[in-house]
Amino acid sequence: MSRFTDIYTTLFKISVAIMLQYRAVLIIWLIGLVLQPIIYLVVWLTVAETQGGQVGDFDKGGLAAYFIVLMIVNHATFDWHMYEMGYRVRTGAFSPLLLQPLHPIHRDIIENVAYKFITLSVMLPAVFLLIWLFEPTFGAPMWAVAAFVPALLLAFLVRFFVEWSLALLAFWITDTSGLNQMYAVASIFLMGQMAPLSLMPQWVQFAAGVLPFRWMVAFPVELLLGRLSPEQVVDGFLMQALWLGLGLAGLALTWNRAARRYSAVGA
Amino acid sequence: MRIFRLFFVFFRIGLMNELQYRANFFIQLLKTAFNLTWSLAAVAVVFSHTSDLNGWQPAELVALLGVFVLMSGLIGVVVQPSMERLIDDVRQGTLDFTLTKPEEAQILVSIGQVRVWRLVDVVVGPIVIGVALVHLDREIGLEDALQFGVTLVAGSVIMYSFWLMLSTIAFWFIRIENILIIFHSMYEAARWPITIYPGWLRTALTFLVPVAFAVTVPSEAIVGRLSEGYLHGAIALAAAMLVGSRLFWRLGLKQYSGASA
Numbered sequence: 285m286s287r288f289t290d291i292y293t294t295l296f297k298i299s300v301a302i303m304l305q306y307r308a309v310l311i312i313w314l315i316g317l318v319l320q321p322i323i324y325l326v327v328w329l330t331v332a333e334t335q336g337g338q339v340g341d342f343d344k345g346g347l348a349a350y351f352i353v354l355m356i357v358n359h360a361t362f363d364w365h366m367y368e369m370g371y372r373v374r375t376g377a378f379s380p381l382l383l384q385p386l387h388p389i390h391r392d393i394i395e396n397v398a399y400k401f402i403t404l405s406v407m408l409p410a411v412f413l414l415i416w417l418f419e420p421t422f423g424a425p426m427w428a429v430a431a432f433v434p435a436l437l438l439a440f441l442v443r444f445f446v447e448w449s450l451a452l453l454a455f456w457i458t459d460t461s462g463l464n465q466m467y468a469v470a471s472i473f474l475m476g477q478m479a480p481l482s483l484m485p486q487w488v489q490f491a492a493g494v495l496p497f498r499w500m501v502a503f504p505v506e507l508l509l510g511r512l513s514p515e516q517v518v519d520g521f522l523m524q525a526l527w528l529g530l531g532l533a534g535l536a537l538t539w540n541r542a543a544r545r546y547s548a549v550g551a
Numbered sequence: 552m553r554i555f556r557l558f559f560v561f562f563r564i565g566l567m568n569e570l571q572y573r574a575n576f577f578i579q580l581l582k583t584a585f586n587l588t589w590s591l592a593a594v595a596v597v598f599s600h601t602s603d604l605n606g607w608q609p610a611e612l613v614a615l616l617g618v619f620v621l622m623s624g625l626i627g628v629v630v631q632p633s634m635e636r637l638i639d640d641v642r643q644g645t646l647d648f649t650l651t652k653p654e655e656a657q658i659l660v661s662i663g664q665v666r667v668w669r670l671v672d673v674v675v676g677p678i679v680i681g682v683a684l685v686h687l688d689r690e691i692g693l694e695d696a697l698q699f700g701v702t703l704v705a706g707s708v709i710m711y712s713f714w715l716m717l718s719t720i721a722f723w724f725i726r727i728e729n730i731l732i733i734f735h736s737m738y739e740a741a742r743w744p745i746t747i748y749p750g751w752l753r754t755a756l757t758f759l760v761p762v763a764f765a766v767t768v769p770s771e772a773i774v775g776r777l778s779e780g781y782l783h784g785a786i787a788l789a790a791a792m793l794v795g796s797r798l799f800w801r802l803g804l805k806q807y808s809g810a811s812a
């Protein structure tokens with residue numbers, strides 16, 4: 285166990301140092317992450333305005349709260365491996381990673397956490413700025429706030445392992461841009477990125493709940509807003525656990541095959 | 552006219568290059584269809600809760616989407632690939648090859664690379680606009696069409712000048728590929744009429760990254776809600792930015808040292 289702690293702390297320090305070299309790039313990547321929720325927040329605020337201040341079960345303060353929390357949860361849970369893996373396989377950049385006596389996924393987890401750790405310094409001011417600009421109303425009971433922490437952690441793990449397993453498809457199809465585009469669109473609709481799922485058509489809500497998407501983002505958001513009953517929260521945790529298990533199983537099943545297929549195309 | 556002949560030559564080279572990979576045409580077609588479908592779905596979700604968005608009817612918003620697709624295509628066919636190549640050339644020092652040619656360098660770098668298949672967007676965009684206009688309640692007069700044409704040209708000029716200025720920064724900072732991501736993030740905001748955004752964001756989208764003039768203003772023209780002020784503003788800004796980007800480019804070019812060549 286202490287071997288892993290050593291590895292993790294060392295790699296974490298390296299990751300932070302590498303990322304701090306290109307500070308401007310970190311902020312540039314954040315612009316999209318901050319802007320997208322603002323765009324859809326404004327769209328839905330405009331809809332609420334024409335409808336007399338209410339749309340579905342959201343008033344203006346509720347919408348603002350939803351999209352601000354969405355921004356935080358999305359930032360906490362997102363990862364870029366579906367894009368990175370295609371690049372690694374195509375260019376042969378995977379070779380040195382495979383030579384190390386450590387599963388590459390560890391490095392990816394650490395990089396992800398390091399990125400979030402650094403960008404928090406930009407994300408937090410952005411959150412406060414948005415709270416000041418859009419005046420959200422929060423009203424969650426204490427237990428929901430407490431349950432939010434494990435829900436967010438599980439959401440991160442589910443998203444990480446499911447997307448990492450999907451990213452492994454790059455070993456078979458090499459050009460992943462089509463797959464990534466489809467996944468990105470699915471996540472806009474099914475994770476609750478463009479609208480709270482309760483504003484979506486019934487069948488979209490159903491698909492979001494059966495697939496892992498709702499449990500990656502929308503579930504912790506709704507939880508922190510106090511919009512879920514205790515029973516729904518328990519169900520949510522069970523679904524998260526189920527998808528985490530499926531994600532890990534998918535990973536275990538494909539990793540060895542994928543690594544064996546690897547031919548370092550561009551190297 | 553020289554510009555058009557040059558453009559035609561480069562376009563032919565680009566076409567011949569890409570005709571080697573004909574399957575890409577179908578991939579682009581699929582991508583465009585897929586993008587259009589989800590954009591329309593997003594509009595449909597919004598309008599399942601309201602009958603108008605800040606005064607915009609569904610058909611008008613579809614027309615705006617058509618302009619968005621068309622403008623993405625115009626940028627994607629020649630502006631973006633050429634500018635990406637310029638940034639790369641500056642970093643690698645291969646801009647030397649362009650500068651030694653007996654032709655104005657700004658023209659050469661502006662049409663240096665053509666992605667022919669993105670023309671799919673340039674074709675699909677107007678089709679979407681046309682379908683939307685058929686469903687519009689009001690008649691489109693000659694004046695609307697004329698204003699649309701003028702604002703579309705102005706918007707394209709503004710986008711080109713903006714990209715050129717952005718890429719020219721490479722002469723000082725060398726590694727700026729990521730700056731282009733800022734543009735793409737901001738351009739996403741243009742899927743919706745700029746008028747819905749709060750003042751600070753509207754200002755940023757009008758003057759900082761002028762996507763308002765690229766998409767919203769031409770759309771307002773074709774659905775007949777453009778105010779005189781914006782029409783004149785678009786023309787004035789296009790002229791100013793064309794001159795401004797030209798001066799900035801000349802300034803940047805002086806910095807070029809062909810570092811790694």
